[in-house]
Amino acid sequence: MLKSSDIDNELFLGIDGGGSKCKAIVMNKDNQILGTGIAGPGNPLHGFEQATNSITESAKLALEDAGLAHIELNELIAGVGLAGVNLPVLFDKMQSWQHPFKHMYLATDLLIACLGAHQGQDGAVMISGTGSCGFSCIDDEEFIIGAHGFPHGDKGSGAWFGLQAAKHVLLSIDGVIEPSSMNQVLLKKLNCKDDTELVEAIAGKVATYYAQLANLVFDAAEAGDKVALGIVEEGAEYINSIARTLWAKNPKRMSMIGGLTPRLKPWLAKEIQAQLSEPLSPPEVGSVLFARKQHAKLQA
Amino acid sequence: MLKSSDIDNELFLGIDGGGSKCKAIVMNKDNQILGTGIAGPGNPLHGFEQATNSITESAKLALEDAGLAHIELNELIAGVGLAGVNLPVLFDKMQSWQHPFKHMYLATDLLIACLGAHQGQDGAVMISGTGSCGFSCIDDEEFIIGAHGFPHGDKGSGAWFGLQAAKHVLLSIDGVIEPSSMNQVLLKKLNCKDDTELVEAIAGKVATYYAQLANLVFDAAEAGDKVALGIVEEGAEYINSIARTLWAKNPKRMSMIGGLTPRLKPWLAKEIQAQLSEPLSPPEVGSVLFARKQHAKLQA
Numbered sequence: 038m039l040k041s042s043d044i045d046n047e048l049f050l051g052i053d054g055g056g057s058k059c060k061a062i063v064m065n066k067d068n069q070i071l072g073t074g075i076a077g078p079g080n081p082l083h084g085f086e087q088a089t090n091s092i093t094e095s096a097k098l099a100l101e102d103a104g105l106a107h108i109e110l111n112e113l114i115a116g117v118g119l120a121g122v123n124l125p126v127l128f129d130k131m132q133s134w135q136h137p138f139k140h141m142y143l144a145t146d147l148l149i150a151c152l153g154a155h156q157g158q159d160g161a162v163m164i165s166g167t168g169s170c171g172f173s174c175i176d177d178e179e180f181i182i183g184a185h186g187f188p189h190g191d192k193g194s195g196a197w198f199g200l201q202a203a204k205h206v207l208l209s210i211d212g213v214i215e216p217s218s219m220n221q222v223l224l225k226k227l228n229c230k231d232d233t234e235l236v237e238a239i240a241g242k243v244a245t246y247y248a249q250l251a252n253l254v255f256d257a258a259e260a261g262d263k264v265a266l267g268i269v270e271e272g273a274e275y276i277n278s279i280a281r282t283l284w285a286k287n288p289k290r291m292s293m294i295g296g297l298t299p300r301l302k303p304w305l306a307k308e309i310q311a312q313l314s315e316p317l318s319p320p321e322v323g324s325v326l327f328a329r330k331q332h333a334k335l336q337a
Numbered sequence: 338m339l340k341s342s343d344i345d346n347e348l349f350l351g352i353d354g355g356g357s358k359c360k361a362i363v364m365n366k367d368n369q370i371l372g373t374g375i376a377g378p379g380n381p382l383h384g385f386e387q388a389t390n391s392i393t394e395s396a397k398l399a400l401e402d403a404g405l406a407h408i409e410l411n412e413l414i415a416g417v418g419l420a421g422v423n424l425p426v427l428f429d430k431m432q433s434w435q436h437p438f439k440h441m442y443l444a445t446d447l448l449i450a451c452l453g454a455h456q457g458q459d460g461a462v463m464i465s466g467t468g469s470c471g472f473s474c475i476d477d478e479e480f481i482i483g484a485h486g487f488p489h490g491d492k493g494s495g496a497w498f499g500l501q502a503a504k505h506v507l508l509s510i511d512g513v514i515e516p517s518s519m520n521q522v523l524l525k526k527l528n529c530k531d532d533t534e535l536v537e538a539i540a541g542k543v544a545t546y547y548a549q550l551a552n553l554v555f556d557a558a559e560a561g562d563k564v565a566l567g568i569v570e571e572g573a574e575y576i577n578s579i580a581r582t583l584w585a586k587n588p589k590r591m592s593m594i595g596g597l598t599p600r601l602k603p604w605l606a607k608e609i610q611a612q613l614s615e616p617l618s619p620p621e622v623g624s625v626l627f628a629r630k631q632h633a634k635l636q637a
Contacts, residue, residue: 124533185504207489207490279513
């Protein structure tokens, strides 16, 4: 049993750990953000050491930012949302971490994004950033669609758009498909003078590399380029499918999040755009809401 | 100036170095194969040390197999055909190798495949193995189409068919596209019980991994599976395009080679199948034919 004075003093840490960075916030009991910290990649797919170092480092930076450098990590109740832990092997690995916090509640990046977007309430999210997927959490039941990864999945994501651009530009330069205004734009962006240099430049590249090419597809589509239009329509149609599948589950709210949202949302079907609500809070706030709920259950 | 007695004694080495193995043959002046050797990967994309070791080792094994273990490598005139050296940086790197042979003549895997298929004469080849491309050599002018690599190119190759299978199975399990008989077959082949395990299994896999999945797409298509039929028809249509582009260059002969040929050829357009001639010799013989030609030019 906790005394109410303990609860009053409780500080929560919210972590959003992705493939490119790990974000931490410290929140007080009134859900005020006291400080923020950012460190390196927090996705355990890129290594357990890297992920746990990034989580610890971003937490310390958030405490410092809050003017709470005197507080120890073992005084914090941490909600840790991580990309990659939808894979059971990585979830177990992270769960077995001898973490420095008072308590740690581990969740997928999808769950915390959804909780953040809907302020801890039931709902659904479509995500299109470097990767893509759909997720809903209704009556404590989680549902995922997509989230398959690169290059075999993540249709409609930044990496997918970039990969399509590279594929179509190579086919277009070869004359197998029609000419595209993307051909010269892509070569220039990657500092290549021809397709041989392009093949050399993109050999073995990862999702984040391709994701940087997504904008040029939307630029070309918006200027009427047929090849780009075909790519954008195919990507949007997949996200439409995701949305329809999620909507069939009757979420109270549905949001679209992720870095590609501003470019992709206008291309979705009108009725789907109309179903979308603005996300209320970012994923790291969702991590705190998750930790609060789990912690209350355990203390009850 | 060479004396005719020197020419009579000349032994040629033919190398076909690819991503999975390096094959060597020793040939006498009458184009008789005296011995064969096989070593590890010979594609310098996977490392210069590995490639040069594989070339040297396969050459020694070929001499041994020929009962010529007393012959030194520096008595051999080597034709070395390698995957990867279509990239200028890798060509220069291999060309600068302090090789152990009397002479070394370096060529792409495409050129030696084409020379082999047409017994040193002008012609064209479509290749579908782990990767795919088209190539012609007519009046000393080389032309390449495709050969873009994985995962952004190599449509109609084994790796491409396998990647499409994985993509479509994941979409089908998600209900975004229709059910396919490939779903269970693929899960079983990769020892996965569901899509989560499948995503885990294929994360970060390379072209050769995907290429092992190509046959199940053809099996399913031949049994009438609609999803598989769509994939096979798309892959075949790309190879048809390659063939039409090559045929427009008026090659004397055109062949299809590579491990996927027996499965894919029956799906090509009838008029393209009718244009194809059987390859006359394998690529390593093409390497010797190339070395002979280059060597004669230099001695002239």
